[in-house]
Amino acid sequence: MPLDPITSPQNPRIKNLLKLQQKSSERRAQGLTIVEGLRELTIAHGAGVAVTALFVCPDLAGAQHQQALRELFGRQGVEWFEVSKAVFEKVAYREGSDGVLALVKPPLLTLEELPLPASPLLLVLEAVEKPGNLGAILRTADAAQATAVIVCDPRTDLFNPNAIRSSIGCSFTVPTIATTRPELLAWCQRHGIRTYAAALTAAAVPYTTCNFQGPTALVMGTEADGLTPELMQACDQTIIIPMRGAIDSLNVSTATAILTFEAVRQREV
Template sequence: MPLFDPITSPQNPRIKNLLKLQQKSSERRAQGLTIIEGLRELTIARGAGIEVAALFVCSELAGAGRQQQLRELVANSVTDWFEVSKAVFEKVAYREGSDGVLALVKPPLLTLEQLPLPAAPLLLVLEAVEKPGNLGAILRTADAAQATAVVVCDPRTDLFNPNAIRSSIGCSFTVPTVATTRAELLAWCRKHGIRTYAAALTEQAVAYTTCNFRGPTALVMGTEADGLTPELRQACDHTIIIPMRGAIDSLNVSTATAILTFEAVRQRENQVPAS
């Protein structure tokens, strides 16, 4: 792989560009790139077929063993390798205790029509998600449950925000993820016979345990601050709740999504075979 002179100045143009990509979604969109920090996350992304455009490695932090793993990880690919001093790396690292590995990758950009659908898809739908940490946690749930896809309607953060990738521990790349609009999602679900279940605190809502999630299903979640918009909630086929037994009336959206998702998984694993 190509090697370059070590980068020892924070004024280096490549370092300045890394900071732009970290901080601005507009730059990530314009360049078609995002950042993965950490060998574990990068290994998961590579396992999902993601190509690495460039590596920025701090030998002092990464150590010989981790660097050898990196070389094996990107073997037979055209990947630029930049050695970065510890002082400079600490300026571009976006988490504490970094392992000295940072990669530039081209994320996959899918549309709804490109999603491969099994006979009974299980979709996790998020409306206007704005916290990368919540998005990352939900992607981890989707990966663990082997959900068909995560669909984000009218997102307020881009799907491959570096902090979302970090929170997902790389599952941003193992789960098909699509950004779309509310109208497009609803039309697409109707076209494919996918039943939509809006999680919302309303008088009409029924307990999630009374619902049948064995067929084509979309679990539709809103933001913690505002919940679902009335337009999306009313357009869904069903409204469901997770009954609360204490003083609070709701859960963190990533926790609620996990509960609903694994109820769907439980039901699907316990289907009675057709006679």
Template sequence: MSAPDAITSPQNPRIKNLLRLQQKSSERRSQGLTIIEGLRELTIARANGIEVPTVFVCAELAGPAHEAELRALFAGSGTEWVEVSKAVFGKVAYREGSDGVLALARPPQHTLESLVLPENPLLLVLEAVEKPGNLGAILRTADAARATAVIVCDPRTDLFNPNAIRSSIGCSFTVPTVATSRPELLAWCAARGIRTYAAALTEAAVPYTSCDFRGPTALVMGTEADGLTPELMAACDQTIIIPMQGYIDSLNVSTATAILTFEAVRQRGA
């Protein structure tokens, strides 16, 4: 049973706003908010300094243990606590088997100039990424490899799409993620001596295992449908391939990114 002051109508203005934020990137941009669902993801977000103005909780789904953990997580933070009925939560939840926790969060605003680079940065560059699931999976790889940042050129999805956050299992908040343009990226890399490796099937491409990724490195990946644009491919220092032994000539972009990233990690002796 819901608490007496819980939101029980899907027509409630706050619930309608949650749905708008889920469905429209323009709303997320204009309000400066995104949505995080799940206690694990929220815990990671909080550990990385993400501001969470409001948390919506369905006590029936969360259960006493999760609710107590959630209250401890936000103790003294000033976060607003809003209870909702199970029926209403079912309208706003965007994944199966939800644990009854959903929050509004202010995503970080990273830029190329704000990135703090180590001596030998390892950057993952994605051009025109459009599938939030791929972005989320690559963010998980970046987190696991302790990559310096993920940089997205001319993105076709916003970096903090709720589905990207879900796919990343919260790694959207552990790895600095920047949206920029192709010219800005290339100029920024050149100014910092970062060597760019474009994953592309060309005559000039060399196997990734023959490359030296121990210095400042940017691994540049295209979309699954179209690959890299000719302009970005031509501007990179080297094109590389993952040799294929079977019938197919390509891999899922998140899988390919993971292979290249962990080769760089191996070479760096991490």
């Protein structure tokens, strides 16, 4: 049940929430991240993520959301703090918040810990830096039931609160792993995973001509720079999505969705 209400922004717990929200170094040091929103928190809980504390604004959450939280966490000994509306608005990082925020322990996996089916479908992102793009790709991975999302040399931490928000909680339903380019390539080679680099090169072939039914990794670069030459050249095949208009490329999350669902289509034939 809730403890005494928090009404001051100088409360140490509130100050710590702000640090966790703003600094990836704090999230790494404390092994925690922030999930805002009942929907996202319900998905995280369903995926088995450990929740350590709840911060609830009764004025925003309302009786229905509070009852849902009691049903989810009432018997788990999770600390529950009521927060005034003025204080909650300082820690909320989305517009139209529903008054629910939680501290959770994100699941940290390595490549070697990832269980692989016979024909894994992996989405590989190199140097992703925009949490919104990472979140959108995680939603695609969840919808397609991809095996995992693997990020090489990330420029944002995988459990950035904004990535969680953009993923609507799919950060927790899809195994998500940070690694380096050499580690990824060696691991793919050991497991017989064919790598397809999405890049505009002379050697690239239309994605619809490729066979994605076997062990497959779809490798995507950043919107600004694309893939590094080192990773592009190390992949087994370069592929493109043919452009029919004036523009020569798509948003990386859109391009990833197109390639992913082509792989899903082939696997269902």
